[in-house]
Amino acid sequence: MSEADRSALEEISIRNLGVIENAVVPFTKGLNVLTGETGAGKTMVLTALALILGGKSDQDLIRSGSERLSAAGIFRLSKKSEPELKELLKTHDPEIENNRLLFTRSVSSDGKARANLGGVAVPASVLANFGEELIEIHGQSANVRLTKTVRQRELLDRYAGEKFAEKLSRYRDDYQSYHELSKNIAELKVALKKRDQEIADLEELVEAYAKIRPNSGELSNVENDISRLDSIEDLRAGAAMADNVLNSESENVLISLAIARRSLESIKGKDAQLDEIREALVESILNLNDVAADLSRYTENLDLDPNALANAQDRRAQLNSIIKKFGKNPDKYQALEEIIVDAEKAKARIIDLTGGEDRITALSKELEASFQVLQDSAQKISGLRAASAKKLGNLVTTEVRQLAMPHATFSLKINTYDSAEIKNYSINGLDEVLMIFASHSGGELLPIAKxxxxGELSRLMLALEVVIAESEPLGTYVFDEVDAGIGGKAAIEVGRRLSALSKNAQVIVVTHLAQVAAWADNHLVVIKSESGVITESSITKVAGAERESEIARMLSGQEESAIAKEHAKELLTIVRG
Incomplete structure (x- = not known):
């Protein structure tokens, strides 16, 4: 992919950040180089870039005496945006003008930060998500990350290209499908286990109910019977005495009342008031006759079943036992009513719950087929990685040998785990990628961290990006301290490789070395004013004699030195030539 087909950072504007009061930093295609004396504010430009890309905000960055800092960056988008970027644009729908997208970030002295994308307020994480699709920043932390196996696999996968990315995406779909199906089976097994327990509980309830056969309201009735039977002698004595008063053959209340009624009958019709009394007496006598008959039957029945009390107590114990085992309501009478309802519904519920094993069997067969698909997909991924790793190792070795390490060797070792074991699979496949390196001929290839x-790690990172940039769509690469620990011929070669990288993508470099700066297509100088404040005019593009003076200053510390200027001209001639 050529540079013309990629996105690019066109400009960063900065206000009240560190020593920078107000500055606009223009960038072009090709190799952009930022130079300047130590403390001039070069790093603040990268700090501003980190902020607009969603980095951590800090009110300590605000320029002394100011209430707020702000930073903004304009990216020109590629006309052939990658799917990930297209999806982000579709999701957040920022305003895009002339194919330009504006990132802004501000931080106030009270620590509050705001982020905007295309004029729309967004979380800082959204800026970060967009930034990942547009720009790659390399500094000391990025070089340290290179020693991590996760980062090493990411770089190899980036190099492997679009075909690999499609296969990896398909593998990840297969991986997710397998684990979702496995999760469904596990959840169904748990549900069936609970179901089996529920069926067992229901069957136990049905069995207990069938044995006891409780009736609605029965517990209250049984307890009343027990209370009555438990006082049988007192009931018998009291009832017998009352029965004797009402039903005695020789003399009883009813006979006396009958005599009274006949007396009143003999004078019936002579006094209305007395007639009312007679009628009341007649009604009372009829009621007492009923009471006397009931009392006689009650007295007779007290002696019918000598085992009634024991039977009632046994029945109460049965009812209490089923309530204790299956009752859910604290009110025992209500609990029994609910048990009766549950028991009557239990058989139907058991029928509803029966089955489910057939579903697990069917899903398990699906899982076996899904695992086969996952296995095949993972093996294809591993094969593509192995081929890409060999090619990448050779290309990076060629690149790194041109960076003043003529006998260095770089390779990638891939450990592929047993595909028969599901525990060996991850979202990225079966492979563990390890970058190994030897800086001199005959040296043992060891993990790059060791x-x-x-300085070698910085150059190795540069070599990787030069190779990878040819096959990936990223538009801008930023390097800070890529020249750390090197000089002379090695620095010339670092500049040469940065220039090579800039043929495929926009490159922005902060450097202290003239041998790197000499390769710039756009050379920007940060100049610190006497007051220690950088204004807009303090960041300028230099060319011709001005650039020669800056290169001379970087070589000798004296921009007006005639000898240094001659060296600067010679260096620029070598680079052009």
């Missing part, structure tokens, strides 16, 4: 110094 084998490469800080």
């Amino acid at each position: 084998a490469a110094s800080g």
Whole structure:
């Protein structure tokens, strides 16, 4: 992919950030270089870039005496945006003018930060998500990340290209499908286990109910019977005495009342008031006759079943036992009523719950088929990674040998785990990628964390990006301290490789080395004023004699030195030539 087909950072504007009061930094295609004396504010430009890309905000960055800092960046988008970027644009729908997208960030002295994308307020994380699709920043932390196996796999996968990305995406779909199906089976098994327990509980309820056969309201009735039977002798004595008063053959209340009624009958019709009394007496006598008959039957029945009390107590115990085992309501009478209802519904519920094993069997067969698909997909991924790793190792070795390490060797070791074990699968496949390196001929290839110094690690990262940039769509690469720990011929070669990278993508470099700066297509100088404040005019593009003076200053510390200027001209001639 050529640079013309990629996105690019066109401009960063900065207000009240660190020592920078107000500055606009223009960038072009090709290699952009930022130079300047130590403390001039070069790093603040990268700090502003980090802010607009969703980095951590800090009120300590606000320029002394100011209430707020702000930073903004304009990206020109590619006309052939990648799917991930297209999806982000569709989701957040920022305003895009002339194919330009504006990122802004502000931080106030009270620590509150705001982020905007295309004029729309967004969380800082959204800026970060967009930034990942537009720009790659390399500094000391990025070089340290290179020693992590996760980062090493990411770089290899980036190099492997679009075909690999499609296969990896398909594998991840297969991986998600397998685990979702496995999760469904596990959840169904848990549900069936609970179901089996529920069926067992229902069957136990049905069995207990069938044995006891409780009736609605029965517990209250049984307890009343027990209370009555438990006082049988007192009831018998009291009832017998009352029965004797009402039903005695020789003399009883009813006989006396009958005599009274006949007396009143003999004078019936002579006094209305007395007639009312007679009628009341007649009604009372009829009621007492009923009471006397009931009392006689009650007295007779007290002696019918000598085992009634024991039977009632046994029945109460049965009812209490089923309530204790199956009751849910604290009110025992209500609990029994609910048990009766549950028991009557239990058989139908058991029928509803029966089955489910057939579903697990069917899903398990699906899972076996899904695993086969996952296995095949993972093996294809591993094969593509192995081929890409060999090619990448050779290309990076060629690149790094041109960075003043003529006998260095770089390779990628891939450990592929057993595909028969599901535990070995991850969202990225079966592979563990390890970058190994030797800086001199015959040296043992060791993990780069052990084998490469800080300067070698920076150059190795540069070599990787030069190779990878040819096959990936990223528009802008930023390097800070890529020249750390090197000089002379090595620095010339670092500049040469940065220039090579800029043929495929926009490159922005902060450097202290003239040998790197000499390769710039756009050379920007940050100049610190006497007051220590950088104004808009303090960041300028230099060319011709001005650029020669800056290169001379970087070589000798004296921009007006005639010898240094001659060296600067010679260096620029070598680079052009």
